Structures are given as C-alpha cells and as structure tokens.
Amino acid sequence: MDALMNWLETQLADNSIFTLQTLSYYGDGLVTTVQLVFLSLIIGLVLAVPLAIGRGSKHAWVRLPIFFYCYVFRGTPLLVQLYLIYYGVVFVEGIQETWLWVILEKPFVPALIAFTLNTGAYTTEIFRGAIKSTPRGEIEAARAYGMSWALMMRRIVLPSAFRRALPAYGNEVIFMLHASAIASVVTLMDLTGAARFVYARFYAPFDAFLFVAAIYLCLTFTIIYVFRRLENRLLAHLKPAGG
Amino acid sequence: MKFQKILSLGVLSAAMIAGTASADVRDIRIGVDVPYEPMEYRTPDGELTGFDIDLGNALCAEIGIQCEWVVQGWDGIIPGLQARKYDAIMSSMTINEQRREQVLFSDPYITPPSAWFAPADSEIVTPDAESLDGKSIGVQRGTLQDNYVTDMYGDVADVNRYATADDMVLDMDAGRLDIAFLDFPIGKSTLIDSEAGDYKTVGEKISEPVEYFGEGFGIAFRQRDGELAEAFNEALSTLKANGTYDEIEAKYFSE
Numbered sequence: 001m002d003a004l005m006n007w008l009e010t011q012l013a014d015n016s017i018f019t020l021q022t023l024s025y026y027g028d029g030l031v032t033t034v035q036l037v038f039l040s041l042i043i044g045l046v047l048a049v050p051l052a053i054g055r056g057s058k059h060a061w062v063r064l065p066i067f068f069y070c071y072v073f074r075g076t077p078l079l080v081q082l083y084l085i086y087y088g089v090v091f092v093e094g095i096q097e098t099w100l101w102v103i104l105e106k107p108f109v110p111a112l113i114a115f116t117l118n119t120g121a122y123t124t125e126i127f128r129g130a131i132k133s134t135p136r137g138e139i140e141a142a143r144a145y146g147m148s149w150a151l152m153m154r155r156i157v158l159p160s161a162f163r164r165a166l167p168a169y170g171n172e173v174i175f176m177l178h179a180s181a182i183a184s185v186v187t188l189m190d191l192t193g194a195a196r197f198v199y200a201r202f203y204a205p206f207d208a209f210l211f212v213a214a215i216y217l218c219l220t221f222t223i224i225y226v227f228r229r230l231e232n233r234l235l236a237h238l239k240p241a242g243g
Numbered sequence: 244m245k246f247q248k249i250l251s252l253g254v255l256s257a258a259m260i261a262g263t264a265s266a267d268v269r270d271i272r273i274g275v276d277v278p279y280e281p282m283e284y285r286t287p288d289g290e291l292t293g294f295d296i297d298l299g300n301a302l303c304a305e306i307g308i309q310c311e312w313v314v315q316g317w318d319g320i321i322p323g324l325q326a327r328k329y330d331a332i333m334s335s336m337t338i339n340e341q342r343r344e345q346v347l348f349s350d351p352y353i354t355p356p357s358a359w360f361a362p363a364d365s366e367i368v369t370p371d372a373e374s375l376d377g378k379s380i381g382v383q384r385g386t387l388q389d390n391y392v393t394d395m396y397g398d399v400a401d402v403n404r405y406a407t408a409d410d411m412v413l414d415m416d417a418g419r420l421d422i423a424f425l426d427f428p429i430g431k432s433t434l435i436d437s438e439a440g441d442y443k444t445v446g447e448k449i450s451e452p453v454e455y456f457g458e459g460f461g462i463a464f465r466q467r468d469g470e471l472a473e474a475f476n477e478a479l480s481t482l483k484a485n486g487t488y489d490e491i492e493a494k495y496f497s498e
Contacts, residue, residue, distance in 0.1 A: 187403040187404055196385075200385025203342075
C-alpha cells in the first residue's frame with residue numbers, strides 16, 4: 001500500500017489539481033455514493049415487494065394509500081423530496097427535542113430516507129406491472145393444483161414476475177446512481193460533492209467533472225454487466241434455441 | 244419639419260459623441276451571487292440590493308456605462324466569467340494569489356475580516372484545533388473560508404459545505420452546526436442582527452494569513468480586460484474622494 005502511495009505521489013508530482021488530497025476526496029466520495037445508492041436500493045427493494053402485491057389488492061384501503069405514495073414520490077423531483085426531508089423537517093415545531101432528531105440531524109440518514117422512498121415508489125410500480133402481466137395460464141395451473149394464494153404467490157407469481165421485471169429494474173438501479181449526484185446539496189461529500197469541491201477550489205470545471213464522469217461511467221458499466229449476467233442466467237429459457 | 248429633423252440629428256450626434264467618450268469601455272454585465280446579506284441580496288419584492296450592488300451601480304454611473312447584474316451561484320462564478328456569461332464579478336470576492344492566476348482584480352474596494360459564529364450558549368471559547376475536534380463547522384463551498392477551514396481543521400472536524408449562506412444559516416438554526424466561519428459583515432447581518440441574542444462571535448476577527456484571507460474584496464475581470472479594470476479603479480478613487488463611497492458604506496455598515 002505504501003509503495004502504491006509513493007508511486008501515486010511521483011505520478012502526481014507536477015500536477016496541481018489531482019493531488020493525493022483531492023484524490024482522497026474522490027475516494028471518500030465514491031464510498032459515500034456507493035453506500036447511499038446500495039443501501040437505498042436494498043431497503044427500497046424490500047419495501048417494494050409487499051407494496052407491489054398490495055398495490056394490486058382488491059381492498060381499497062390497502063390499494064389506495066400505496067397508490068398515493070407511488071403517485072407522490074414518482075410525481076415530484078427527488079431534489080425536492082431531499083430538500084423537504086433535510087431542510088423542511090427543521091420547521092416542524094419541537095422536532096429537535098424528540099428521538100427523531102438523532103436520526104435526522106446528520107445529512108446521511110435524511111438523504112438515505114429520500115432516496116429509499118423514491119426508489120421504493122418506482123420499484124413498486126415496476127413489480128406491479130410484472131405481477132399484473134403474469135400469464136393467466138400459470139395462475140390457472142396453480143389453482144388447478146389447489147395452491148393457496150400465498151403459495152401461488154411464492155412459487156409461481158413472484159419468481160416469474162422478478163424475471164420479467166429484471167431489465168426494467170436494472171435501469172432503475174442506474175437511474176438511482178445518477179440521481180444520487182444531488183446528495184451534495186445537503187453537504188454530503190459524495191462523488192459529485194467531491195467534484196464540486198475540486199471545481200470550486202481550483203476553478204477547473206473540466207478536470208473535476210470529466211474525472212468524476214469517468215468514475216460514474218465505470219460504476220454504470222459494472223451495474224450493466226451484473227444485470228446482463230443475471231439476465232443471462234434467469235432468462236436463459238427465453239432465449240432462442242441454439243442462440 | 245426640417246427643424247425637427249435637424250434637432251433629432253443633433254441629439255443623435257450628441258449621443259454618439261457621448262458614446263465615443265468612453266468608446267473603449269462598453270456596457271457590461273456583472274456576475275453576482277445572492278443572497279449574501281448585506282453585500283448582495285434581494286428585497287422582499289425581488290429587487291437586487293446591497294453594498295456591492297449600490298457601489299457597482301455608482302461605479303458604472305461614474306464611468307458612464309450601463310451595467311446589468313447577472314445572478315450566478317458562487318461555486319461556478321469564476322468559470323462563468325471565463326465562459327463570458329458576464330464581464331465582471333462584483334460579489335464580495337476576496338483578492339488572493341490563487342484567484343489572481345485566473346482573473347484580473349481591481350483595487351480592493353473594502354477589506355472586511357472573517358469571523359467564527361456560534362450559538363450564544365456554545366462552549367467553544369477559542370476556535371483552535373483542540374476545541375473544534377469532532378465539531379461540525381459550516382462554510383460556504385469554494386470560499387476562502389472553505390479553503391482555510393479545510394486546510395486547518397479538515398482532519399479533525401466535520402466540515403459541512405453549503406451552496407448558499409442561507410442554507411448554512413438554516414442548519415445553524417436547526418442545531419446541525421456547532422460553529423460557522425463567515426465573512427464578518429455577513430455573519431453579523433445574517434446571524435447576530437437578524438436573530439437577536441441567539442448567536443455570538445467566537446474569538447478574534449481573522450484576516451491573517453494573507454495567503455488565505457487576501458487583500459480585501461476586489462472586482463474581478465478577465466485577464467485581458469485591463470482597460471475595463473482601469474476604468475473601475477479610476478471611478479472607485481473618484482467615489483472615495485467625493486464622499487459617495489462613504490454614503491454607501493454608512494447605509495450598510497452602520498453600527
């Protein structure tokens with residue numbers, strides 16, 4: 001590691017912008033971005049599965065609140081949601097004295113809440129569509145076997161819905177990565193925050209943002225690669241024979 | 244009829260002569276970052292006002308040109324000048340060596356110090372590395388205060404960087420920040436005066452070392468606009484001599 005650092009230092013010797021210090025900002029930014037996006041996607045996914053099932057419920061009191069949630073979070077910009085959750089809560093009378101403030105005080109958790117609720121709403125809609133488009137034949141076959149609703153959901157509907165939802169969900173993951181670029185408005189030093197810091201400090205927009213764009217590209221390609229592998233495995237039966 | 248024509252021609256040529264009087268200095272746009280009370284901010288009905296705005300307008304009137312103000316976020320204000328979105332920056336910008344590599348500065352037109360601001364009940368007495376250990380410090384992103392705090396306390400404290408001074412004040416009110424580092428007049432106006440009794444300054448006002456705190460606020464121009472900078476410098480010394488400058492200063496910095 002020391003050898004690597006020494007090598008880096010000599011490489012960067014005659015360069016005023018990409019010093020070890022600014023690179024460490026980018027490094028910290030990368031960690032923050034990945035943490036934020038990864039955690040919000042996981043929690044959002046866990047949230048979305050029951051919500052997607054409930055979204056298709058025949059009971060209005062289950063269906064309507066979920067519909068409302070999706071409608072609001074898909075209908076407003078993530079930036080606005082982030083502002084409301086970080087700066088807006090301050091105006092709630094007396095919130096500083098409650099346990100909630102411990103959670104909301106630092107910027108990471110409010111950002112995580114905003115991102116999670118946002119991706120949760122989109123993922124719910126993606127899964128709802130996939131569940132709704134389950135071929136009727138599969139459902140009828142499950143019924144003919146005498147499966148209960150829960151068993152049918154678990155064995156037939158959800159697995160096939162997941163497969164159908166995969167390509168659309170892959171896009172959502174990439175959108176989430178790109179959307180996370182707004183985290184620095186609540187003082188988080190994510191990748192974009194690091195780029196803005198370097199930009200403002202060295203007045204070098206091209207160096208700062210081209211470098212961060214390259215990092216985002218690498219992340220995006222990694223996500224695409226992972227989803228391509230997943231699709232190859234899970235959707236193998238849909239490929240043309242011999243293809 | 245004929246008389247009118249001659250008259251209008253006369254007015255026209257008079258206007259042309261007046262125009263040629265400052266032929267090499269044309270009408271310009273000036274970039275400014277708001278809000279930064281009392282230096283530049285908007286009145287409740289949206290009008291731009293503040294020390295920089297009044298002084299800038301007075302300077303333009305003295306030079307005899309039309310100036311239009313362009314609002315631009317602080318962290319992109321120098322690149323915006325280089326990208327010709329405007330021809331000058333008059334936005335509480337401190338003259339320092341690093342910026343001088345990018346832009347051409349006028350003479351300093353005011354020299355305010357920076358200062359630490361904290362809630363009135365804060366226990367921080369001296370802002371040194373020891374007492375700021377683990378504290379959250381607020382600064383505006385890309386300011387010299389940001390550079391100073393990042394270099395001096397970046398390793399021990401949690402530096403929160405805000406796009407605008409308003410966001411920072413909001414988080415200060417919310418109790419998310421232990422202390423903030425600002426230009427003294429701005430902190431006095433936004434924290435001490437507007438929230439009577441809630442805030443105090445901590446320690447001394449700071450204007451050293453010069454490598455961080457520079458030589459006062461200057462108007463920034465593109466490197467090759469030397470004539471324009473010269474015209475502003477001349478106008479500034481005229482306004483200082485005839486008392487206009489003192490009038491504007493008294494309006495915004497009365498104790």
